[in-house]
Amino acid sequence: MKQVTLAAPVGHKPVAGDFQMCDVATPDCPDGGVLVRVVHLSLDPYVGSQIRGRHMGEPAPRPGIDPIPGAIVGEVLKSHDSDVSEGDWVHSMQGAWQETVALKPGDYRKLDPDLAPLAAHIGVLGMPGLTAWAGMTQLAKVGLGDTVLVDAAAGPVGGTVGQIARIKGASRVVGIAGGPAKCAIVTGTYGFDACVDYKSDGWQDQVGPALGDGLSVFFENVSAEMAMMALTHARPYARGVLCGLAAAYQSDVSTGNPLNMGLIIGKRAQLYGLVVYDFYALWDAFVAEASGWLRDGELAFAEHRVEGLDRAPALFELLMNGQNEGKAVVTVAPEVV
Amino acid sequence: MKQVTLAAPVGHKPVAGDFQMCDVATPDCPDGGVLVRVVHLSLDPYVGSQIRGRHMGEPAPRPGIDPIPGAIVGEVLKSHDSDVSEGDWVHSMQGAWQETVALKPGDYRKLDPDLAPLAAHIGVLGMPGLTAWAGMTQLAKVGLGDTVLVDAAAGPVGGTVGQIARIKGASRVVGIAGGPAKCAIVTGTYGFDACVDYKSDGWQDQVGPALGDGLSVFFENVSAEMAMMALTHARPYARGVLCGLAAAYQSDVSTGNPLNMGLIIGKRAQLYGLVVYDFYALWDAFVAEASGWLRDGELAFAEHRVEGLDRAPALFELLMNGQNEGKAVVTVAPEVV
Numbered sequence: 001m002k003q004v005t006l007a008a009p010v011g012h013k014p015v016a017g018d019f020q021m022c023d024v025a026t027p028d029c030p031d032g033g034v035l036v037r038v039v040h041l042s043l044d045p046y047v048g049s050q051i052r053g054r055h056m057g058e059p060a061p062r063p064g065i066d067p068i069p070g071a072i073v074g075e076v077l078k079s080h081d082s083d084v085s086e087g088d089w090v091h092s093m094q095g096a097w098q099e100t101v102a103l104k105p106g107d108y109r110k111l112d113p114d115l116a117p118l119a120a121h122i123g124v125l126g127m128p129g130l131t132a133w134a135g136m137t138q139l140a141k142v143g144l145g146d147t148v149l150v151d152a153a154a155g156p157v158g159g160t161v162g163q164i165a166r167i168k169g170a171s172r173v174v175g176i177a178g179g180p181a182k183c184a185i186v187t188g189t190y191g192f193d194a195c196v197d198y199k200s201d202g203w204q205d206q207v208g209p210a211l212g213d214g215l216s217v218f219f220e221n222v223s224a225e226m227a228m229m230a231l232t233h234a235r236p237y238a239r240g241v242l243c244g245l246a247a248a249y250q251s252d253v254s255t256g257n258p259l260n261m262g263l264i265i266g267k268r269a270q271l272y273g274l275v276v277y278d279f280y281a282l283w284d285a286f287v288a289e290a291s292g293w294l295r296d297g298e299l300a301f302a303e304h305r306v307e308g309l310d311r312a313p314a315l316f317e318l319l320m321n322g323q324n325e326g327k328a329v330v331t332v333a334p335e336v337v
Numbered sequence: 338m339k340q341v342t343l344a345a346p347v348g349h350k351p352v353a354g355d356f357q358m359c360d361v362a363t364p365d366c367p368d369g370g371v372l373v374r375v376v377h378l379s380l381d382p383y384v385g386s387q388i389r390g391r392h393m394g395e396p397a398p399r400p401g402i403d404p405i406p407g408a409i410v411g412e413v414l415k416s417h418d419s420d421v422s423e424g425d426w427v428h429s430m431q432g433a434w435q436e437t438v439a440l441k442p443g444d445y446r447k448l449d450p451d452l453a454p455l456a457a458h459i460g461v462l463g464m465p466g467l468t469a470w471a472g473m474t475q476l477a478k479v480g481l482g483d484t485v486l487v488d489a490a491a492g493p494v495g496g497t498v499g500q501i502a503r504i505k506g507a508s509r510v511v512g513i514a515g516g517p518a519k520c521a522i523v524t525g526t527y528g529f530d531a532c533v534d535y536k537s538d539g540w541q542d543q544v545g546p547a548l549g550d551g552l553s554v555f556f557e558n559v560s561a562e563m564a565m566m567a568l569t570h571a572r573p574y575a576r577g578v579l580c581g582l583a584a585a586y587q588s589d590v591s592t593g594n595p596l597n598m599g600l601i602i603g604k605r606a607q608l609y610g611l612v613v614y615d616f617y618a619l620w621d622a623f624v625a626e627a628s629g630w631l632r633d634g635e636l637a638f639a640e641h642r643v644e645g646l647d648r649a650p651a652l653f654e655l656l657m658n659g660q661n662e663g664k665a666v667v668t669v670a671p672e673v674v
Binding site: 220227243245248257258259260262267268269270272273278 | 476557561564573579580581582585593594595596597598599601602603604605606607608609610611612615
């Protein structure tokens with residue numbers, strides 16, 4: 001089968017040329033687990049840190065040896081798990097950039113293929129969606145009358161944050177994204193009230209007017225600097241979800257990502273560190289709720305999709321540069337064969 | 338009457354010589370308000386910022402003209418308020434370093450003199466106590482099984498934080514204070530389980546063992562650096578109350594008081610900015626609860642008390658240097674005349 005590995009150790013922001021395609025033996029089905037035909041592969045920013053050995057203390061995959069990790073949706077080819085049958089669909093965070101994956105018990109969740117488009121399970125119903133949902137419903141507890149600001153708003157986390165906020169009763173939802181095409185996704189596809197283009201001149205002066213009467217909730221995906229900018233627009237007792245530091249993940253300079261404690265006190269801010277892993281136990285509950293929103297047209301998503309495993313490296317380079325428009329999905333194989 | 342003013346503008350950490358004693362006319366009783374004989378005057382760290390014009394955007398008191406602000410407990414000499422009679426006791430945050438104060442309606446609260454020692458109303462039942470209570474019960478919501486760390490623990494805020502935590506069910510309470518005498522107050526008078534002396538060698542290595550299994554709540558009075566130290570000892574989802582930056586108040590160098598956003602995320606910390614002014618509406622409710630704890634011997638306090646307004650400047654200098662032991666109180670006049 002085809003598999004993608006690193007061509008050499010990566011010490012820089014990853015580019016397409018850092019990857020190579022190999023032919024390797026198809027794995028066996030593990031005891032108690034399943035063998036899965038990969039159909040949709042998720043490309044996510046954290047993988048950029050993972051392949052540099054900078055994610056959660058995990059070692060980087062070895063060039064030419066270890067596959068590149070990634071979330072997948074696939075069809076079960078063989079099962080040693082009595083709860084799963086051949087032909088069932090599963091989602092796994094323990095997938096890889098390859099055509100077939102062997103998954104150990106506990107490393108996958110069975111999917112109902114009729115609930116939503118299959119690729120949605122690595123996007124709006126996948127880890128990005130769960131992240132957004134956890135931040136809005138479990139931490140910030142967004143509700144009636146909230147005004148919400150989120151950055152990286154064209155992406156699957158930020159875009160879902162704003163939509164869930166709206167569904168839960170927020171009165172105004174504002175995004176920050178880079179460039180007119182992304183802002184069009186934010187206000188068009190996702191239906192935010194406004195989007196500020198951080199690549200435009202004087203964008204900082206547009207945030208206050210876009211919010212109106214200040215924010216009561218913000219969700220930070222990008223940097224401590226952006227979180228502080230958000231706080232300057234905060235009403236007293238605003239809640240902030242600290243989720244990501246995308247600007248720092250591929251940087252070679254560590255700034256310490258400083259938040260100003262005096263400003264936090266002055267604003268009486270309430271800040272919540274979010275790591276989505278903590279919410280995996282709620283994944284099925286989230287999917288049950290959010291698939292209803294999808295069906296009812298309350299929750300939309302945008303995909304930047306390519307076909308074929310060989311196109312994963314180029315899309316990953318776009319993702320690393322923030323040039324993807326919507327959730328990065330590699331469709332490795334057709335859904336129906 | 339006697340009044341203390343600044344001798345000259347203050348641009349440094351205040352010392353006793355920055356103050357002067359004047360003789361001024363006793364004020365009149367304001368319309369709808371009261372004229373009060375000052376009995377106990379509170380010296381608080383925020384006043385050090387106030388007299389340098391660095392507090393909440395308020396202007397500094399003018400040398401030789403404006404009195405030094407301070408919370409007081411006193412006896413009503415004259416009343417134009419139908420709810421208050423001559424001889425009643427009041428507490429006010431709008432007092433001053435002088436023998437008699439004129440208080441406008443709304444700027445004082447009537448006290449029950451039988452509830453607790455009168456000076457307690459500027460300490461453990463005053464703003465320091467309310468600060469501690471708000472942080473523990475309204476923000477961190479401390480409860481059964483919590484392990485709590487607080488710095489400036491010999492002071493009236495920190496000492497009350499730990500005791501309220503214990504009353505509310507915390508299983509372990511650890512303080513940080515400077516020097517053996519202060520640590521003796523923390524573990525002796527206040528009954529904390531342990532106190533780490535930050536002036537001793539290798540004190541950082543003592544914090545982890547003192548906590549045991551990490552902290553679930555911390556209350557920060559001193560600096561962003563101390564808050565980050567606390568966070569390194571935090572269990573996931575620890576709650577941190579960000580209350581004060583005492584180390585920065587008298588400093589001439591601004592560090593931005595940086596908190597590391599990556600560490601906050603990694604620890605899934607929940608941080609709450611606290612400004613005690615927001616909780617003034619709950620003051621009577623707090624006093625009703627805490628005076629019961631005082632009576633029952635569950636809540637103790639330590640005072641560093643001097644007699645006579647002329648001794649306020651020297652005690653204030655001690656306070657600015659962290660050399661007071663317990664709540665700084667100036668008894669301006671006897672309770673019974």
